[in-house]
Amino acid sequence: MSFVVVIVTLVLNSMHFLPASQYLIAETDRLALLAFKNKISDPLGALSSWNESSHCSNWTGITCSRRHPSRVAVLELTSMSLRGPISPYIGNLSFLQDLAMSLNHFTGEITQELGRLFRLQVLRLEDNTLTVKIPKNITLCKNLQVIELGGNKLVGGIPTELGSLSKLQRLALWRNPLGGTIPVSLSNLSALHSLILRSNHLHGYIPSELGQLSRLKHFQVADNDLSGTIPTQLFNISSISAIAVTSNELHESIPNNIGITLPNLETFIIGMNKFSGTLPTSISNLSRLSALDVSSNQFTGPVPPNLGLSFVNLEKNNLGGAEVDDLSFFDSLANCSHMEKLSITYNNLSGKLPGSIANLSITLTELYMGENNIFGDIPTGIENLVSLNGLGMESNLLNGSIPVSIGKLPNLIRRYNSAKPWQLWQTE
Template sequence: MALGDFTFVDEFMFGICNDTYFANESDRLALLDFKNRVTQDPLHVMASWNNFVHFCSWVGITCSPSNGRVVILNLEGQKLVGSIPPSIGNLTFLTGINLVNNTFRGEIPQEIGRLLRLQHLNLTYNSFGGKTPSNLTHCVELATIRLGYNGLIGRIPDQLASLSKLKILELGANNLTGTIRTWIGNLSSLYALSLGLNNLQGTIPDELGRLSSLGFFQLYGNYLSGIVPPSIYNISSIYYFSVTQNQLQGHLPLDVGITLPNLEIFAGGVNNFTGTIPVSLSNASRLRIIDFAENGLTGTKPGNLENLEDLIRLNFEDNKLETGKIGDLSFFDFLTNISALEVLGLSGNRFGGELPNSIANLSDKLKIFTIGRNLIHGSIPVGIGNLVNLYLLGIEGNQLGGTCLMLLGSFKT
């Protein structure tokens, strides 16, 4: 009886070990197939992928201590050239793939959809082409999809709508077409949405206003039209807002600095926005960049911005601000409080009057200062020479005199 029990247990344990061996062997063979698809390896990363070293010790590989299966493939920044084989789908315990900043080409294999445990997929800064794999819909644990800076084409696949745990969707800097899908508004956990630098058209869906956890909102460099839905301006968690270089229109909400109190980046240049600059922006005390150049903004100077101590870029070039009256530039007195300012762009507006002497007290970190093509007259203040880090000064198209050329001698070049 005891002998029989022992034999049964022994056979049972042998079966488990046998299954584990073949599963691990499947991982090893899949990795070797991956290695065979690497055509250039200048850092000799693949040299460690050999039969003399257990695959769990290969560069870029992390295995589970409990079952010895591959759970992470991380080859970020290894300057590899090659493609991803379909056999990557055999690494069924993978939770993370990071191939950032290499030169992997070809299509992303649909077999990646077999990785049911996958949580993080990061293939940014490669040369992948083809369409975004629709089979990713099977990877229900996915929290991160980062496929930016490749050559992907086609539409954003509707199959991704089922990925309810998604927190980061980054598809920027590809060649995607079509519209922004309304189902994105149903991804209730989404924190970052990056679709910039594509060929997307149509309007920004109202449904995106339901993304109550959104912090990173990047749609710049597309062909989007219409208005930014008011509901998006009410997502208080947004800190990065960029819709630059589209065909958007409408007014900026007067209370935007109150409804978006966490703003750090607020950019909507090269659009068709009209109306005035919201005074409430001064309430968003974390702002570092405000850039709404090349729009149709009117009204008075940007007001109360002296409270924004972290502001490094303030750009309202090529709008229709002010009316050419004396005193238009009096707000410079307040800009002197912004000690971090590096870029001040006011060219191509209707500012009038004389350049105030307070220019001398602007941030000593100022590198770019443009105020050309306005209605400014008088002399260039001698104190402008205090801006020792200035390397671009744009004052053309005004009626200014003075010793500008001599002053330029004090600037760094």
């Protein structure tokens, strides 16, 4: 075999028998990835397989397209402690569909070259240290279904151009210093099921036009500077399972028919606002509701019965005072087998402490009733609440002695104070 034949054979082997044109295209992806690697540090050696001696289809975090096996379809580098900027060469991966680099230490801007990835469906860059603005030309990626940019340091506002992404199903921009208002254009995202904008610096009103999002399931705008009301139109989206608007300046009352219009509601977190009026009794009809937090508002009137939920936080309102016995709702909680936390602290609830608290779920871990007008003895049956680790009854009108049975609660470590903030909206 001649020297020339040997060289040709070696070249063909290194090309994996691809035609020359396909080899050059595949080489574009490999070179783009190597250029990306050269700009970052890899303290854990997660990308040690990215080298000149193997095809990039064998590299860590790389999945090639089934229809085009020489092209990179998925770049999955989640939680690898990678540090540095995102190279603009990433824009050369023209067959890329899924870009996931969450939980790293990427810095700088979200490169403008992402706008060249016309096949991109999933963009996940949350929990990094990315700065500057969200690039507007990201909307050139018309196939995007998921945008996850939460937990960064992105500034500016939410680009109105995002409203053009007709296939977008999830938009998550949580915990950034994003300012401005919620763009009305987001109401054009007819496929959207999750809008997660919590923990930013957004101000202004919640656009009523968002009521057009007929597939919306998760609506989270907690911990912003929003004012006005929750638009009535949102309460008519029957698919909604979670509403979280905690820590804003929202006001007005909750619709009386919420238990009818939102049959799929599982989480309703509206604490630390300025809501008023009474708590609708129709809340009791929400069979899927597991978490209710209306704390630190201005609600009045009775506590609805049958709040058989896992988490109930009613503290720091003006509930009670209108009935002879404001605590009768305790009787309806006896059949709630999954309750874990209940707080009614800092209200105007009056009445004799009912013996039915001994019938609460054995899964209950926190029970806070301080700062009310509750009188009577503490039922000895409280010893049944074997999972209880937090109990608050301070500043009431209780009499008698503290039952010895409280000493039988094996997990009790806190005997006063209100509940810790239950920021359940952070779980989604």
